[in-house]
Amino acid sequence: MAKEVTKRSENYSQWYNDLVVKADLAEQSAVRGCMVIKPYGYAIWEKMQQVLDGMFKSTGVKNAYFPLFIPKSFLSREAEHVEGFAKECAVVTHHRLMTNPDGPGVVVDPSAKLEEELVVRPTSETIIWNTYKNWIHSWRDLPILCNQWCNVVRWEMRTRLFLRTAEFLWQEGHTAHATSEEAYAKAEEMVNVYAKFARETMALPVVVGHKSPGERFAGALDTLTIEALMQDGKALQAGTSHFLGQNFAKSFDVTFANKEGQLDYVWASSWGVSTRLMGALIMAHGDDNGLVLPPALAPIQVVMVPIYKSEEERNAVLDKMYELKKALEAKGHSVEVDDRDTLRPGFKFAEWELKGVPVRLAMGPRDLAAGTVEVCRRDTLEKISEPLEGLEDRIIGLLDDIQKSIYNKALAFRDASIRKVDSWEEFKEEIEKGGFLLCHWDGTAETEARIQEETKATIRCIPVDSAVCMEEGKCVYSGKPSHQRVLFARSY
Amino acid sequence: MAKEVTKRSENYSQWYNDLVVKADLAEQSAVRGCMVIKPYGYAIWEKMQQVLDGMFKSTGVKNAYFPLFIPKSFLSREAEHVEGFAKECAVVTHHRLMTNPDGPGVVVDPSAKLEEELVVRPTSETIIWNTYKNWIHSWRDLPILCNQWCNVVRWEMRTRLFLRTAEFLWQEGHTAHATSEEAYAKAEEMVNVYAKFARETMALPVVVGHKSPGERFAGALDTLTIEALMQDGKALQAGTSHFLGQNFAKSFDVTFANKEGQLDYVWASSWGVSTRLMGALIMAHGDDNGLVLPPALAPIQVVMVPIYKSEEERNAVLDKMYELKKALEAKGHSVEVDDRDTLRPGFKFAEWELKGVPVRLAMGPRDLAAGTVEVCRRDTLEKISEPLEGLEDRIIGLLDDIQKSIYNKALAFRDASIRKVDSWEEFKEEIEKGGFLLCHWDGTAETEARIQEETKATIRCIPVDSAVCMEEGKCVYSGKPSHQRVLFARSY
Numbered sequence: 001m002a003k004e005v006t007k008r009s010e011n012y013s014q015w016y017n018d019l020v021v022k023a024d025l026a027e028q029s030a031v032r033g034c035m036v037i038k039p040y041g042y043a044i045w046e047k048m049q050q051v052l053d054g055m056f057k058s059t060g061v062k063n064a065y066f067p068l069f070i071p072k073s074f075l076s077r078e079a080e081h082v083e084g085f086a087k088e089c090a091v092v093t094h095h096r097l098m099t100n101p102d103g104p105g106v107v108v109d110p111s112a113k114l115e116e117e118l119v120v121r122p123t124s125e126t127i128i129w130n131t132y133k134n135w136i137h138s139w140r141d142l143p144i145l146c147n148q149w150c151n152v153v154r155w156e157m158r159t160r161l162f163l164r165t166a167e168f169l170w171q172e173g174h175t176a177h178a179t180s181e182e183a184y185a186k187a188e189e190m191v192n193v194y195a196k197f198a199r200e201t202m203a204l205p206v207v208v209g210h211k212s213p214g215e216r217f218a219g220a221l222d223t224l225t226i227e228a229l230m231q232d233g234k235a236l237q238a239g240t241s242h243f244l245g246q247n248f249a250k251s252f253d254v255t256f257a258n259k260e261g262q263l264d265y266v267w268a269s270s271w272g273v274s275t276r277l278m279g280a281l282i283m284a285h286g287d288d289n290g291l292v293l294p295p296a297l298a299p300i301q302v303v304m305v306p307i308y309k310s311e312e313e314r315n316a317v318l319d320k321m322y323e324l325k326k327a328l329e330a331k332g333h334s335v336e337v338d339d340r341d342t343l344r345p346g347f348k349f350a351e352w353e354l355k356g357v358p359v360r361l362a363m364g365p366r367d368l369a370a371g372t373v374e375v376c377r378r379d380t381l382e383k384i385s386e387p388l389e390g391l392e393d394r395i396i397g398l399l400d401d402i403q404k405s406i407y408n409k410a411l412a413f414r415d416a417s418i419r420k421v422d423s424w425e426e427f428k429e430e431i432e433k434g435g436f437l438l439c440h441w442d443g444t445a446e447t448e449a450r451i452q453e454e455t456k457a458t459i460r461c462i463p464v465d466s467a468v469c470m471e472e473g474k475c476v477y478s479g480k481p482s483h484q485r486v487l488f489a490r491s492y
Numbered sequence: 493m494a495k496e497v498t499k500r501s502e503n504y505s506q507w508y509n510d511l512v513v514k515a516d517l518a519e520q521s522a523v524r525g526c527m528v529i530k531p532y533g534y535a536i537w538e539k540m541q542q543v544l545d546g547m548f549k550s551t552g553v554k555n556a557y558f559p560l561f562i563p564k565s566f567l568s569r570e571a572e573h574v575e576g577f578a579k580e581c582a583v584v585t586h587h588r589l590m591t592n593p594d595g596p597g598v599v600v601d602p603s604a605k606l607e608e609e610l611v612v613r614p615t616s617e618t619i620i621w622n623t624y625k626n627w628i629h630s631w632r633d634l635p636i637l638c639n640q641w642c643n644v645v646r647w648e649m650r651t652r653l654f655l656r657t658a659e660f661l662w663q664e665g666h667t668a669h670a671t672s673e674e675a676y677a678k679a680e681e682m683v684n685v686y687a688k689f690a691r692e693t694m695a696l697p698v699v700v701g702h703k704s705p706g707e708r709f710a711g712a713l714d715t716l717t718i719e720a721l722m723q724d725g726k727a728l729q730a731g732t733s734h735f736l737g738q739n740f741a742k743s744f745d746v747t748f749a750n751k752e753g754q755l756d757y758v759w760a761s762s763w764g765v766s767t768r769l770m771g772a773l774i775m776a777h778g779d780d781n782g783l784v785l786p787p788a789l790a791p792i793q794v795v796m797v798p799i800y801k802s803e804e805e806r807n808a809v810l811d812k813m814y815e816l817k818k819a820l821e822a823k824g825h826s827v828e829v830d831d832r833d834t835l836r837p838g839f840k841f842a843e844w845e846l847k848g849v850p851v852r853l854a855m856g857p858r859d860l861a862a863g864t865v866e867v868c869r870r871d872t873l874e875k876i877s878e879p880l881e882g883l884e885d886r887i888i889g890l891l892d893d894i895q896k897s898i899y900n901k902a903l904a905f906r907d908a909s910i911r912k913v914d915s916w917e918e919f920k921e922e923i924e925k926g927g928f929l930l931c932h933w934d935g936t937a938e939t940e941a942r943i944q945e946e947t948k949a950t951i952r953c954i955p956v957d958s959a960v961c962m963e964e965g966k967c968v969y970s971g972k973p974s975h976q977r978v979l980f981a982r983s984y
Contacts, residue, residue: 029559036623039554039638046555064534067526068643068659076597091586091600095647097579105568108583108609117600131528146531151560155587167560
């Protein structure tokens with residue numbers, strides 16, 4: 001019997017958890033809020049890393065590694081930074097355990113108290129800018145374009161697998177520049193890298209925009225974001241890129257001599273995406289049968305299930321399958337032949353559907369005799385009988401088509417969900433239906449806060465695409481003058 | 493002026509530090525014992541990861557990710573494990589900072605004390621076996637072959653960049669099996685993967701052997717190791733693979749129903765290599781001019797330095813260099829053209845020697861006219877003039893030759909340093925000269941401890957190559973009967 005998945009229409013949140021756990025992506029660990037990423041889930045994350053890493057490097061970024069720990073005092077150097085989010089964090093206070101003198105087990109050795117507490121990095125601007133101080137003296141040392149793939153910890157109270165966990169994996173890029181323009185351009189370049197990755201690799205359409213001042217990263221002068229829409233109509237922030245101005249350079253006293261020989265503070269950007277992308281991938285494309293993985297990220301792109309009664313039939317079908325597997329692998333595709341002998345084909349079908357494998361081939365002795373194979377595509381669940389002759393090329397074409405179809409489906413859904421709303425009554429009604437509302441906003445934090453209080457909707461972003469939103473109008477809430485529409489939604 | 497490197501003969505330890513810091517591999521951070529791995533150093537580590545990861549995967553291993561934190565109580569479940577090394581570790585006791593009520597900055601919020609302290613993983617056997625408990629029920633769930641690439645923390649008192657740091661990067665494989673034989677075979681397979689990687693990729697000859705019981709990993713029934721020899725005659729343990737028996741399965745109650753339906757505890761192996769390999773690489777091959785990188789791990793395999801006076805000459809030479817670069821990159825090689833206009837060629841030569849780039853090409857207008865180029869190989873510093881005609885293929889051949897030559901040089905040095913020693917007087921004399929001493933040992937921990945006390949030498953391993961060491965004799969220290977020679981050395 002295949003594992004049962006809750007229907008989206010019954011309980012979307014439970015459906016999500018079912019997919020994560022039953023498709024073997026991740027599970028809760030014994031440590032509150034920290035997850036175990038299982039091999040199948042990690043294989044998807046590795047594919048994401050590989051593609052993103054190549055994209056970063058092609059823009060000149062190099063990887064490096066900075067310490068896990070940050071001295072407590074560093075966090076308070078950039079005032080907004082610590083106020084913003086750095087307080088809910090894991091604090092290391094001691095460096096030794098000792099045998100419990102009063103019973104079994106081990107206890108913290110009170111004599112091994114640290115002089116200054118260390119915080120497990122919630123993000124690394126502070127320790128990195130403290131390091132950059134020693135790397136930067138002159139304009140010749142700039143730009144510095146570093147990225148690190150690492151774990152970070154934020155002590156979240158309510159956690160959900162991939163979407164919000166105490167420990168998560170991410171990349172954080174930190175760049176240093178001689179001019180404001182160059183640092184800003186880098187922040188823009190990287191949010192566009194994220195958008196391209198989301199579209200082309202994750203098959204996920206996103207809106208690129210600026211965060212409102214209230215939603216900016218703590219310490220940033222501008223935060224750019226990619227916002228995606230999930231099937232339940234809620235938005236998900238999938239990646240951010242920050243223009244940090246000279247804030248961290250000033251806090252850590254990082255100056256450089258410019259070409260004219262004058263000292264100036266260094267300009268900065270930082271940008272990151274995390275294992276949260278896994279959550280976006282699952283929720284954007286999955287269906288009631290399980291995951292629907294875009295071929296570009298599927299650890300297994302093609303699975304083959306043999307159908308047989310006798311050992312002889314089994315061997316004949318498997319021989320053909322291994323031949324096909326070899327041909328597809330030679331062309332760079334990942335293929336699994338499910339030759340487990342103890343499970344029925346129907347069980348296997350359900351399992352691979354749950355795991356979101358893009359293409360499933362099934363073949364029995366009759367197919368073999370007829371020179372055909374049954375091909376099922378995961379996105380539409382459509383089945384067709386295909387001739388074996390020239391099958392490799394058609395499967396490669398099919399993978400390509402699935403990648404595009406998944407994107408187009410998500411795009412159509414997203415586009416249909418963006419509505420212009422011009423009255424407060426309509427706003428309150430429409431926000432209940434989910435999706436993005438494109439509305440005028442008077443630009444004040446007060447209005448933003450009230451809208452959130454009354455509807456739980458937040459400004460997801462001020463889209464960069466000015467054709468969509470640059471127009472004069474009146475704020476949907478206050479009626480005050482507005483020069484631009486912004487995107488509201490409820491969100492993860 | 494190029495950066496000055498201390499000579500090995502003057503101060504080997506300072507020479508090592510100079511190479512690490514001046515070749516831009518790594519540096520100390522603001523956090524005691526934690527290093528920053530700089531882009532050039534990280535690029536070497538990434539190449540190591542890539543090759544090793546491919547080797548692991550080809551043995552069926554899959555990557556996964558387990559939590560950074562381990563509940564304190566987990567560490568005391570396996571008694572030997574906690575006694576062995578788990579005590580010097582970073583302990584998280586609180587999960588929040590707060591604004592200092594009595595002054596500037598932030599302080600630990602006393603109300604945010606954790607119920608149970610968390611330890612930053614020094615190694616992950618405990619949290620992983622606690623997870624495997626839920627994954628394993630029947631023989632059908634076995635084997636489990638997981639690896640993770642991650643950071644770990646051991647609160648070392650004396651640290652040295654790459655060789656011993658409080659935080660380091662590593663991979664740790666953890667496998668679960670139905671039988672003792674299978675688990676043992678996996679531990680053996682993986683130590684052989686490490687040995688092959690060391691030889692073929694790092695150009696580093698190693699001795700594969702068993703640790704003596706006293707040097708085993710805490711909780712293991714057998715520890716296999718690869719031991720390398722550094723140029724100062726000290727040994728360096730470069731990777732270990734452990735047969736854990738059923739120890740962790742028993743501590744975390746991980747049982748499975750075997751094919752006969754009987755419950756049994758699961759058998760385990762674990763194995764790891766770390767950024768310590770970077771230290772081995774530097775110390776095994778470097779010379780007084782800097783790093784000597786084997787081409788298989790060099791982030792830049794070929795560097796080209798143009799020589800010119802006029803702008804016209806510069807353009808002509810650079811055009812030719814970019815053409816060559818393109819041709820070499822098309823064949824999968826990494827090439828840098830050093831077109832910096834503010835530095836003299838001699839400075840550039842010294843810098844690329846310091847950074848260990850295997851092949852350097854220099855070309856000026858006279859070379860261009862003659863259709864030649866000056867080729868310098870880093871390992872021997874030999875310079876020859878080569879015709880441009882057919883240069884790509886000869887460079888590729890040269891890289892291959894350098895890889896082999898570096899290995900052969902290290903092998904000759906290592907082999908010359910292994911001496912059979914049969915008397916205690918000779919032992920004390922020979923150990924001062926460095927290298928490996930192959931001696932009879934009576935098999936007792938007492939003798940092992942005394943030899944270490946008197947000479948600082950430890951048993952690096954009991955070699956698996958029985959031809960080398962299986963013979964009857966008398967212990968070099970106690971004179972008691974011995975059935976096998978073992979390898980002694982002073983070590984890092």
